[in-house]
Amino acid sequence: MSALVDLQIHNDKVVCGQHKNEICSECHQSFVDINDLTRHLKATNGQVPPPGAVLPLRSQQIAKMREDGNVHFRAQRHQEAITAYTNAINIAFDRPLWEPTGVAREELAVLLCNRSAAYIARKEWVNAYVDAEGVIELKRPWSKGHFRLGKALLGMGRIEEAIEALKLGLEFDSDSAEIQKALNEALAALAEEDQ
Template structure:
């Protein structure tokens, strides 16, 4: 049985009339998607592109910020790299709903994986873990995401899980030198941990 919910516009957003919430637990309604669509349509000034159209300026901005992040990362300015990747992620997340989802998934997977590397360099293991999991969710058959996840797990002292993540990554790229090296290091660390516990 469906429920009728009174709506109203409040601060340019659709909300429940009774509680004025965009996400209302009392009415069990969420208007986030309709508000996102409305925001994107307003931005076009009535000129909605055909399905699958990509706005080149957004892609250029994302590519520029990703390259800025890569430059900072190579120079070991990891905090600046994280800021650049985060800015690019925010823009990629905000792609209009009519653009191909595959494009955003690819961009986000790479950006999250890159930011995970910067977090790993700063030993921010939980942030690295979250980003690596996100990258894998978006692009599962990609060895780089599993490599980053393994490194984050090692940093958290979860060696067995890290080894499993690396082994899964090897299934997608059996010749990956970085995964094979990390796997050897992890196995040595796991053996040392197990010996210390005996």
């Protein structure tokens, strides 16, 4: 039998009644999910869309920010690109809970991949690596994620791991010239290291 939990509303959030925490380690309770749902429902002003509905305005905002990031990236304004992609990522992460998760997964995979490329251009290898890992988690068979991971690992000096990541990318897209080129660079770096 589960124990009763003392709840209260504090600063417009559900919290542990005894300790006033949204996440209470003493009571072993978390009210984050219910507070997120409440926040999303309040934003609809009582007009909750049917299950599976996607709010077009949010999708348009994300697409606009992604395109802004792409424009900055092509102009080699990499920090501005990172900012635009990050803003789009934050909006995608904040999709209402009733929307299909596949929409956010697809958006996030592309945005993280693009931001990883911008981090690579700035030689911010760890950030590029983290984003590439996120891409692979969201969309494993997409070769771009493995390419970004390989480039980040190569930049970090983890050559053997870079080779493995790039080889896996080629398994998903054997015709990719950019992955093959990066693999050749990594193999050359490994050969040079062994001398």
